[in-house]
Amino acid sequence: MSHNQGAHKSWVSRICYAIGNLGQAAFYNALSTFFVTYYAAQTLFRDYEAEEATAMIGIITALVFIIRIVEIFIDPLLGNLVDNTTTRWGRFKPWQVIGGVGSSILLFAIFTGLFGLVNVNKGVFIVVFIIVFVVLDVLYSLRDISYWGMIPALSSSSQERSVYTALGTFTGSIGYNGVTAIVVPVVAFFGSVAGAGAGSESQEGWSGFGAVIGILGIVTCLAVAFGTREEESVLRDSGEKSSPLQAFQAIGRNDQLLWVSLSYVLYSIANVATTGFMIYLFKFVLRMPDSYSIVGIIAFVIGLIVTPLYPAINRRLPRRYLYLGGMVLMAIAYILFILFSKNLTIVFIALVLFYLPATCIQMTAILTITDSVEYGQLKTGKRNEAVTLSVRPMLDKIAGALSNSIVGFVAIAAAMTNDVDPNLLTTTNIETFKTAAFYAPLGVIVLSFLVFAFKVSLSEKKHGEIVEVLKQNMSRADITEG
Template identity: 65%
Template sequence: MSNATAVDGGVRKGKLGQRIAYACGNLGQSAFYNAMSTYFVVYVTSCLFSGVDKALAAKLIGVITSLVVIIRIAEIFIDPLLGNIVDNTTTKWGRFRPWQFIGGAVSAVLLAIVFSGMFGLVNVNTTLFIVLFVITFVVLDVFYSLRDISYWGMIPALSSDSHERSTYTSLGSFTGSIGYNGITIVVIPIVTYFSYMFTGKHAESQSGWTAFGIIVMLLGILTAWTVAFGTKESTSALRAKAQKNGNPLEAFKALFQNDQLLWVALSYLLYAIANVATTGVLLFLFKFVLDNPAAYSATGVIALVAGLIMAPLYPILNKRIPRRYLYIGGMISMIVAYVLLGLFSTNIVVVFIALVLFYVPGTLIQMTAILSLTDSIEYGQLKNGKRNEAVTLSVRPMLDKIGGALSNGITGFIAVAAGMTGSATAADMTPANIHTFEVCAFYVPLVLIVLSLLVFTFKVKISEKMHAEIVEQLEAKLTAGEVSDEEAKTVETVEAVNEKAKTLTE
């Protein structure tokens, strides 16, 4: 009896330690993503070219933001190939952990270099800076993608139990909210503090942004290596069969044959572009419109608290409310938020009310999209006779990358169009500047949110009920021998078949 208890306790302890290690990974990963998708362009527009002639600086900002958009959009087509590389990795560490170790370290170091202005090269030779920047950014983006894809793709390798998998997903989302929004809280204090330490002035400086980059780098390496050394991949027949699943050509083919995957992806993409584009310029709202940059940190607090509450609340709500309605309700909340931000951008009280309505539904929308994408795996399997897990799971990083790329371009465009660059202050803003900002930051994203809602409402059919029916059909085909074991032995069908066999024997 005591031995059994000890074994059970050891298993629970092992699971707890692995859960904590896995959860830590998205803390640094999300902080990294926010630093690159939001604050890198803020750094570029406000500080990177501060020592350059204003007219030339505007051109260079345009060049950098355009290059970022082009590079990141070009690289999204590489993500399924990177997923294929991860799937075919064979080491004594397993398939995913090596990419946490390597991808986490390389991408983090390169991020610090980018935030240093390539060690000040920008002030020495702008042409050489642009060339080296492109090379560095491409390598950074590839290794970040390897880390991101291997992180979320690792979940099936950690456990074959569906409940345990949902636990890992929830933990990753929970810590991701802390990492992403925590950066929003600390970015201004960090930049301001280190700028003052090195320059003696209470203003943003290159030294402050370099320090910020180094801090994000250290957090990125620490959390990636926590996953690499703190988790252990399981081995099973299911995983062995998944290893044989597809080549790069089949990876792209699977994406375009799964219509529900594409509709969910389109709806999420429209949301992601709107969301990241707005969060990318909220600092400009506080700095140039409200003339209260210190209050910007409260934005991160709102987002952080919303994520901490809504992440664990989502499964509870979803037991009573179909996720379709959670998604629609979240979208309506965001629409109201955008209307308030557009109409009352100079009223700080209304702005904070709007930000609550903006951030609270984020988890509802994102978790629904992730679960719908996951369920589309079985839908694609039933429709096409082929199960493509890794390829499907690589779609979400692709969508986030597209959103981040377009956000970089939008943020840079807004900064230049609204005159919010370099040493400009709130006193320099004209009504035309503020109107331009409102249109680009709130009204254009509002249109994207409405389109996202329409796509999801009228085109996305995959739901909990539909997914259950799909699993039943797959089970029936498997039982009848219409689908081979190689293709159809999913966790759900195996459990269903075993349950039926158990019932018959009883």
């Protein structure tokens, strides 16, 4: 193969890999943020009596929390399944197709109220919902684990991994924040087409939104499956297959993986919870629901600018400084939200400060987790790619479960459900909202900062040294065996 052919295939692989996270991140935001909005405050139980609707919201919120927490312990097993996969298409691609297509179809189903079952039989709806949500979550995890777990397989170079991560994060930012920007007009459009009236938040509107996200999810997972290319490396000699117990041991013995994971999950809890509360801020505090789309636009534009620059910025500033500096900016944003929550201009400034560091924090965490593959390999003598990278979606699940529950229960506690009139909310209701949306997440961000600052030591330089030691050890082993 010529150099030009190799470079062409490399760029095709990069582009197709990047396309994958466009749909994957859109899926995650739709599920973690707007599914809660759909059932907790807007549409799913609109035909129910007020008390009955509140009870159903509480039941679904509790079920989602329990399901996602239980499935957290399944993710390492799914990573072990991926690591032990051997097919003519590679280790990761089959799970992109199975996980991506299956989860996208089921996401559409839950945005239809399970095709109207919610209004037919409440008991049957709850049972079917549990089954569908569990299967959906497992399939999404398989897609997510195989997606990020693919990075060590695409390259052993920390710099090349940074390129793949930057591209994936770039399109992920477009997908995640793009959903925030389009959700209101998309729901209104499909509702209007169905005859619900312009601007109405109807069941038909949310079903149309679910269909859009589902189709995007299918198209983008197929791009990864058919367009990426794994590279063979001496470091990727898989050896014997690992057992499920070894999967948990691999995670438990990798201290750097555990510390960066703890810091990142704390960040994610704060980030997802606050993002989920933003629609309530604009609707019930600022009383400007039509301006909510600006949240997605701000995050989208910032991600569009910052993400491609990350590799260049990282060449000048170590990841450590980018991560910790980002935490400081988020803390300032929370202070502005707390003090000026009714001032639209200051809220916009706070939104910029809140979303500006997101790319640097997320990419630093992903790259550190990715580099911990070699760290764990040196420490234990066993390479676990998908198992190690399964931690990242596991962290998102923890954050999503806690955040969804917080948003759902606080919406009830603050009386911000079923399209309540903002004029009926009391000062206590608003303070309850602000405590959950801003005060508590600020404390969590401070804790995340402290964990990373004092416990995470796996830098770019240290990873390079580890890779060289591994290569030397394997060369010696080959000579000995020879």
